[in-house]
Amino acid sequence: QKEVEQDPGPLSVPEGAIVSLNCTYSNSAFQYFMWYRQYSRKGPELLMYTYSSGNKEDGRFTAQVDKSSKYISLFIRDSQPSDSATYLCAMGYNFNKFYFGSGTKLNVKP
């Protein structure tokens, strides 16, 4: 069983839609949770970071962590064509080892 499970998509939505991306995990020790965005043929870049449970909002992006269900989500409001990318969740329990999901490919159609 993988440490982190993520639906690979692809997910195709019209511009302006609300997008929900999700990951589940099996290790209850995870306490650092991240979402990375990766454009085609580029390295991942950090989008959101959450420590332990709760919600975090940054502009059009909201990250949620539910440790009781071992489930994390990223919501994108008013999605734009520039949001088209692969979104990777990542999580860990110490500073130096993180486990990544396989990524969800998102396409936002104009």
Add this chain to the structure above:
Amino acid sequence: NAGVTQTPKFQVLKTGQSMTLQCAQDMNHNSMYWYRQDPGMGLRLIYYSASEGTTDKGEVPNGYNVSRLNKREFSLRLESAAPSQTSVYFCATDRTGDYNEQFFGPGTRLTVL
């Protein structure tokens, strides 16, 4: 201020050949990492270095060696390349603190024939 740089960008090897992937960072970070990314598998940690002079195995270290040459540079060596090592390799770095954001390089696309 280049951030994280990787060389080469692309490489094609024959089975059994060796090569070294280079990574350098100018962010003055202590920790450096090597990942590989394969379709459907996400990013998997090969090796990491928490500080200059130390290295540790990650999730998939077999077939690889690393050297933390100094604080800026962390290299990944394939001694005898195999087709299973065909992948995109990313180097990353972070500050190692309460807030842990990893900064990634642009990647090296390696094909082993």
